[in-house]
Amino acid sequence: MSTLVTLGEAMAVVAATQPGPLGPGTPLRLAFAGAEATVAIGVSRLGHQASWTGTVGADSAGTMILDGLRGEGVDVTRARVDASEPTGLMLRERRTPDRTRVTYYRRGLAGARLSPDDVDPDLVAGAGVLHVTGITPALGEAPRAAVRRAVEIARDAGVPVTLDLNYRSLLWSREEAAAELTELVAHADIVFAGPEEAALVVPEATPAAMAVALLELGPREAVLKLGARGALTATPGAVHVQDAVPVTLVEPIGAGDAFVAGYLAGLLDGGSVAHRLRLAATCGAFAVSVPGDWEGLPRRSELDLLQGDDVTR
Amino acid sequence: MSTLVTLGEAMAVVAATQPGPLGPGTPLRLAFAGAEATVAIGVSRLGHQASWTGTVGADSAGTMILDGLRGEGVDVTRARVDASEPTGLMLRERRTPDRTRVTYYRRGLAGARLSPDDVDPDLVAGAGVLHVTGITPALGEAPRAAVRRAVEIARDAGVPVTLDLNYRSLLWSREEAAAELTELVAHADIVFAGPEEAALVVPEATPAAMAVALLELGPREAVLKLGARGALTATPGAVHVQDAVPVTLVEPIGAGDAFVAGYLAGLLDGGSVAHRLRLAATCGAFAVSVPGDWEGLPRRSELDLLQGDDVTR
Amino acid sequence: MSTLVTLGEAMAVVAATQPGPLGPGTPLRLAFAGAEATVAIGVSRLGHQASWTGTVGADSAGTMILDGLRGEGVDVTRARVDASEPTGLMLRERRTPDRTRVTYYRRGLAGARLSPDDVDPDLVAGAGVLHVTGITPALGEAPRAAVRRAVEIARDAGVPVTLDLNYRSLLWSREEAAAELTELVAHADIVFAGPEEAALVVPEATPAAMAVALLELGPREAVLKLGARGALTATPGAVHVQDAVPVTLVEPIGAGDAFVAGYLAGLLDGGSVAHRLRLAATCGAFAVSVPGDWEGLPRRSELDLLQGDDVTR
Amino acid sequence: MSTLVTLGEAMAVVAATQPGPLGPGTPLRLAFAGAEATVAIGVSRLGHQASWTGTVGADSAGTMILDGLRGEGVDVTRARVDASEPTGLMLRERRTPDRTRVTYYRRGLAGARLSPDDVDPDLVAGAGVLHVTGITPALGEAPRAAVRRAVEIARDAGVPVTLDLNYRSLLWSREEAAAELTELVAHADIVFAGPEEAALVVPEATPAAMAVALLELGPREAVLKLGARGALTATPGAVHVQDAVPVTLVEPIGAGDAFVAGYLAGLLDGGSVAHRLRLAATCGAFAVSVPGDWEGLPRRSELDLLQGDDVTR
């Protein structure tokens, strides 16, 4: 049985439960998040093995993250507790139902201590797919080297590499990001991007045109995530289109990572591009139907909940 | 003053207050529910007398149910506490805003101990209307016999019988249900059904056609509940159509029972089919504007809240 | 730097946090409200000085109001604690997401003890704008005299007077209100009204026609607030139209006062009618995106949140 | 079966759920309260009939009170809705775990419209006991007359009259109270008082001495409530002492009324003074173990919970 292997940062999330400015007495809820961790959880819930590599602090937040991932069936035996720094934290204000504002406490903290030594060569070389994002290289030299090392091992072993550009403007400039991400795209088999992210590495154009342009940089598939307008995948000679699954939106957080989780689970299913896109769109729909980054991700048995009629009783 | 008499099961409801999968620490809220109890509350709030017959356990849930109904003005002097089993319970997960998943703890418990002996012949024979549903016969032999007994007494006394098919797939198969419900329809004066429920007893067709087909089985009115598309009533030679009342949907639970409550209150008002349908649609709109099965049901003085403009200040 | 000066009543708000009828155990949240206080907060958050004059009781609610306004940067040095009566209170039921019902406890209480002696002539004469509403005169003779006194001082000093009709049917009849408000309109430079309020003082017609008719009573600007349909301002010879800013509605409370705050901040900015309307519409959008009367009002740096794309990460 | 008949005021309670000063965003919980209503609920939960007479407004709070009492099995068929004024309200700050501060909104409101016409002579003359408190006469002339009328009817009919002095310093002065309460004591068969209350009508002394002194004014029993130190009853020639039942204190609200409820239920049981005191002390212990005025009152079957060991599983 093939496994998703991913590596990256995970941090505590302290999020307002109601829309409005933060102030004394504002109710908050603790959670954790990380783009790669979300993908690992999503893939695990859909029935495939997933392994997450990363570094957390020797504190309550670090314990929460490792216990949480393990509880979700994600292999964390390669994750490392680094007692020298606290686990990172994100304070998330929900200024309006659709607009969040975030303060990061992550620079130089435990998650940024990921280094090439944390990458287990045997794990990566034996993976069904290696998934990386554009967040990790933005965290510092060591994390960037860790991603490069993992990608190198995977390519040498013939393991497919998938990359979500995931540009974070609070971590690096568009110029820095463009340079690093262009290089990573060249080594990836499948690339995921939103339209603004794609524009970092290919000329701005229609989503379909940007997807096709991404293919020319090396990948065999380029997937454009278009939010409420759905998604599309470019493969050599074809563009596959997928509508969004209509739902009552609760919180727009985590939709992109959920989409990738569904797509990669579909890949591990051995399914067609259409199968992957459909699974990806369904996972995105579940994610925005529930508060939190990953909490709403579906198990395989739940997928039809968002297709048939309500079966309340 | 004429009275609605109804009988059935009521149970504790333990419901998630937010969308998402259930897990350790998930906040829940206690309530109670039961299709017939909801109808009785709705009729009482609209100013008519209502009486509920049923069996509950000698526990906190049973006390909650009887106190709750009494507080709402429903006569529970014929309800019975059966100390041999606990009151049933329903654990309700709100997987997404619009999709709930339910685990029942009701099989063989207090609510299923309703028997013909619990039916008060004088109460039924003196009622303005007897209301039964397709849930009670699905609970076991004794409850089924209780319903049949009540219907028999009502018919002998010339009391109108109303029936909501209320098919529950977790309780019995479509085949079992079809047999029993077809028989009950034949003894009812007014039948309520959703399109899928109607298809249990008449050939599948358009709602209007199914309503007309239901009339041929015996009832003088057949009411099809169509959710967001409204409702329609078939009477000999006519089909009356009602639009849904537009509202901001909070929780789709309980709309059907609220609709029936409004319809029956309109019947006890002595109103026309159009009056009943309008009252029914308004009650349904109130129900889905508030969390819970029956909590949002309107009092007579509140009906115009969902018709005029907001009168906030 | 010019200052907004306003005077009026503020009271405690005890509001249900969820839709539904009030009952034992219903969760409530404490807040405070007052049309003029909301305007002062909104103007202060947008970077202008604002001063509020009013009377509160020597109790926890009074302390909450003065501390709250001071915390928001509103000058409350002219507010007065009147120990003879408790601060007023409003119990607000959210019967459905869009329909609230209010019980007032304000008649004869601290807020109604505002009198002409509370008006600081130097403060008013030195203001950039004096803002009053049609609520204060409805509270009693003394508050009515206080408003008249403030308006008189402002006019004598050449300070622009703005008036929000703010008709409250629970406080006085349409006849009483029409008489008093017509008089106040005649002394105002800018008048704000909803269509039903405008109809108190000019013949009922289209919003634009009513705005033009208001101009004939004296003001140089008449602003009609049209809710989801936006707003319009009539000036001599012109009608300026503004669309509403689209948002996910959370609670429709406080939109009108937020609109006025934005309009007056735009006025103190020295901006055009178009600038004021745009700012007003944006403030209204923020207000309905957050629970509460004024809590959602934007700071200057937040205004673009409701214009650009989400910048969640 | 004999019945407790009582009359008085009930009002909405808006109470902080946590200790601390009130401020914007403070979570509150809605409830209702009234000394006589609490006694009626307590007696009903212990299995005797109870009837409450009073006046509430035509608003959500009034509905909550009548539904709540009816749900608890209290007869409210003699209660009256008075649409001319809102139901009274009490805002309760829990400044520290043991110190509450209250703002009343009750003067001249619905509860104070109770009048002699509201007293049903047949109900009172047929009662097993009539219970009144010193709060009602403090609300105004009409309520005072209502209490006098009820007492008069009871005495004429040979129905025992019980009186809880219940002095409220926010409603009247010690002088006014002393005059009225001394008169009421003279017509009562059983009097309840705390030490400070007793000192209004008899010379200050030890509790036992004050109880004996009260007997000389007319009653055949005088009960002194001593909080954590228990209680004592003076009867001609004897003083009966009762310890408090030890519990973990949650909120000290409502203990006195709970005590009276237990005492009167014991009286209706036909029990000895010792039986009444024990039941009274147990009810007081339940009351302070649960937040709220009356919510914690025990049913008969629960009494042994505070005597044996925990039977958690």
Next chain:
Amino acid sequence: MSTLVTLGEAMAVVAATQPGPLGPGTPLRLAFAGAEATVAIGVSRLGHQASWTGTVGADSAGTMILDGLRGEGVDVTRARVDASEPTGLMLRERRTPDRTRVTYYRRGLAGARLSPDDVDPDLVAGAGVLHVTGITPALGEAPRAAVRRAVEIARDAGVPVTLDLNYRSLLWSREEAAAELTELVAHADIVFAGPEEAALVVPEATPAAMAVALLELGPREAVLKLGARGALTATPGAVHVQDAVPVTLVEPIGAGDAFVAGYLAGLLDGGSVAHRLRLAATCGAFAVSVPGDWEGLPRRSELDLLQGDDVTR
């Protein structure tokens, strides 16, 4: 590294978060519980391997239990999902801070489908200790046989067997329990009991005398749990006494299972009886300092929190 192996039932817990009777709107919190699961979690948190065998339903509660245990590091690879019945559920009312009342929904449900086939002989034979309780045999014939089978395998393999009598009066009579538990005691190496439980199998006497009497039935250690009075262990020729660790009590739930977890972790540490008792008492203290059955159990690094001074900052 040696492992604790245990087997038993786990079920959903729906518990009131505040003291008071259950009623409509009562806030509840979801959790899961099971005496053996708690022991496994406690041992795992203290750094030893633990494995739990049991059967859960194919529903949200079952998923919650398996994910929760896995997240806590407990091996659940031998647990089984049985789709034929729902996972059991316990509704827990906190009637007062110290008195809970429970309604069980467990009879014949998934947890009771544990059978000898679920016992993995290799797992048991390789364990460091096998822990069983008196709850499992009370659930039915198959669970009873499963416990017997596990004990037999352990004894044959020389694995120490520990037994917590854990008598549950709602599940079986004292007579039935006495017969079965006496037999199990005879096969156990270490027995845990409260005084009332010990009295099921040995003559009632002082705790120390009962512990010594238990030794005569076969075990080499008998541990009496005495709540706030601490605990004692009888070994051949000695009685070891342990005081309770003083804490602010939050909820008395789960103390006994926490005690056992600490004792068994101390056993796996290879520690003395004194070491085990001290660890057991500390775990019990943590358990009652936090709401829930197992949530408060300490990790090894937290143990000194309840010994030194607060190190808040």
Next chain:
Amino acid sequence: MSTLVTLGEAMAVVAATQPGPLGPGTPLRLAFAGAEATVAIGVSRLGHQASWTGTVGADSAGTMILDGLRGEGVDVTRARVDASEPTGLMLRERRTPDRTRVTYYRRGLAGARLSPDDVDPDLVAGAGVLHVTGITPALGEAPRAAVRRAVEIARDAGVPVTLDLNYRSLLWSREEAAAELTELVAHADIVFAGPEEAALVVPEATPAAMAVALLELGPREAVLKLGARGALTATPGAVHVQDAVPVTLVEPIGAGDAFVAGYLAGLLDGGSVAHRLRLAATCGAFAVSVPGDWEGLPRRSELDLLQGDDVTR
């Protein structure tokens, strides 16, 4: 009217509302804290002027802090927004009711950017008292220099300097702290310390002996805070003792800073040492009666709440 001037760090607090380990879904509450800010609020609530100098980030937490202090009547016109770094944050786990664990996110963040340039010489020279703590010098070179600068200005102007040692082991070692604090003590007029803190600068001994020893380093008063055992003040030739005020403890956070606030308000009152100690002890009692660092601090009018009997009604 003389003023308290203080300077230091304030940061966001994200605190668990219930005892237990942090985990996904744990409810948290936002607040802010800072030893000097707490003292300023306490002094302001007791009716004296207070001014706080410090640096916060250009984010929601910074806005919350400045608005919160301003709302409490503290002058923040000398506080500075430093847009280069986020406001610090403290994640506070309440592991048991009495044991908290804290993760700091403050190193190098906005609060640590306080520098001598932030100290307003005129403000300090005109103060009634300058209050500093041992926390600020632990934050870095610039904050340490700021404290030294403020102390120097005060001494030159004859303004009394008060110092709370406030040792924070997470910020610096005992050795570093001892060196810096010994120097500060030498320049202070009044020194506050707990016994462990005092032992940093004088030989460990009894509290009274340590207080006397502190006097020898320069101050004219040395105040030892002893928690539940009260406090004592050494002055030349005398030791004044104060018992703690007994209360129901809710949360032990903030007691020390509340004590200092009371003591300094008593100083600004011009009161005796006994007056100061009594006020200090009462403030400490209020602080631990309410959750949060400063929320429970008393206003002057509330002081008698913790002395007389409850005056609930």
